[in-house]
Amino acid sequence: MKVILKSINTAVLIFLLTSCGSKKDVLYLQDIEKLNEQSQAMYSEPVLQPNDLLYIQVSAFDMEAVAPFNLLSPARNLNEGNTAYRDMIGYLINKDGTIDFPVLGSVKAAGYNRQELTLKLKEALSVYVKSPIVNITLANFKVTVLGEVMHPGSYEIKDERITLLEALGKAGDLTIFGRRDNIIVLREQNGIKTHRIIDITKSDFLHSPYYFLQQNDVIYVQPNAPQINSSAYNRNAGVYISIASVIISIIVLISK
Numbered sequence: 001m002k003v004i005l006k007s008i009n010t011a012v013l014i015f016l017l018t019s020c021g022s023k024k025d026v027l028y029l030q031d032i033e034k035l036n037e038q039s040q041a042m043y044s045e046p047v048l049q050p051n052d053l054l055y056i057q058v059s060a061f062d063m064e065a066v067a068p069f070n071l072l073s074p075a076r077n078l079n080e081g082n083t084a085y086r087d088m089i090g091y092l093i094n095k096d097g098t099i100d101f102p103v104l105g106s107v108k109a110a111g112y113n114r115q116e117l118t119l120k121l122k123e124a125l126s127v128y129v130k131s132p133i134v135n136i137t138l139a140n141f142k143v144t145v146l147g148e149v150m151h152p153g154s155y156e157i158k159d160e161r162i163t164l165l166e167a168l169g170k171a172g173d174l175t176i177f178g179r180r181d182n183i184i185v186l187r188e189q190n191g192i193k194t195h196r197i198i199d200i201t202k203s204d205f206l207h208s209p210y211y212f213l214q215q216n217d218v219i220y221v222q223p224n225a226p227q228i229n230s231s232a233y234n235r236n237a238g239v240y241i242s243i244a245s246v247i248i249s250i251i252v253l254i255s256k
Contacts (some may be wrong), residue, residue, distance in 0.1 A: 028165075029203045030118065043212045045113040046138060046160055050097055052138040052215065053090040053186065058125060058132055065129050069102050090139050103128065111190075114138065114160075120219065143213050145171035147221035148178030162213050164198060164205070168221075177227035185210045186218040 048054070058069040071089040091099040097110030104124050109117055116134045125132040143162065144154040150172025164185065168174060183201040187210070188194075196210045205211055213219075 008209045028200050030201050042207060042209045043161075044209070045115060046141065047111065047113055048093060048109050048117065048138070049189065049215070050093050050095050050110055051140075052093045052110075054093065054099065055090050055137040055139050056121070058099075058121075058129070059135075060129050060132050062130070066125075066132060069104075069125065069129070070131075121185065133181060138215065141215045143167050143216070144218045145221070146218065148175045148223050148227065149173065149221055150175060157215075160215070164211055164219065165200070167213055167217075167219055168200075171219075174221055177223050178221040179224050182222050184220040184222065185213070186220070187214055189214070189215060190219050 010075060016231055058066045061067045071091075081151045091101070091109075093099055093109050097108055098106045099109045101107045101121070104121075107121070112120065117145070118136055121134045121136075122132055125134070138160050141157045141160045142154050143157060145167055146152050149168065155167065155170045162170075164183075174180065180201045182199060184196040185198055186193065186195045196208065198205045198208065198210060210217075
């Protein structure tokens with residue numbers, strides 16, 4: 001009986017040891033002290049693509065003059081005061097990269113960032129309006145986080161600027177079973193799909209063009225080896241072994 005008890009205790013110990021990960025597998029930014037404090041992350045404003053939804057608001061000193069250039073919901077008009085984006089009708093960028101803008105007609109939007117499209121529209125509107133002001137918002141900027149995180153899903157980003165770490169934070173951070181050294185970021189631009197493997201245990205990814213995310217990026221956190229191996233056996237095996245060990249211990253005590 002003692003031999004059986006000893007074998008079970010050994011099995012439990014081995015199970016616990018193999019289930020634990022090294023801190024090298026868990027801690028983020030382990031070499032952060034090597035990061036140059038003066039260095040800057042590589043941020044580029046999102047480039048507009050087909051199927052992006054834009055809210056475009058045109059204003060000027062003479063608000064009546066810009067009324068034809070603002071698409072509003074039927075329940076609201078410019079005479080009611082300042083216009084909120086939620087009251088506006090969005091412009092969906094067509095497959096050919098254009099939007100149908102009032103008066104101006106077909107306007108190329110894909111391939112530009114917001115600042116570039118803003119300048120383009122201001123120049124075109126200056127023919128009709130004196131000193132127009134153009135504000136553009138990308139309404140459907142979102143990123144998707146999948147895999148070993150607490151709350152996988154798609155997240156809308158209002159300010160159109162989010163880092164990889166912030167996206168993981170929105171998803172509740174990685175579970176203890178998620179690989180920190182092999183996070184996949186999928187990206188599509190101009191119809192071309194690319195990907196990058198990111199290791200967040202090291203700080204060099206802070207300089208990567210994938211540190212700041214683009215619209216529709218997909219982040220996939222792969223499971224670590226213990227999590228993959230656990231799919232081959234009952235996840236409650238450790239609990240069952242512990243219960244069996246306790247029962248055998250009681251039997252040994254009673255038999256004495």
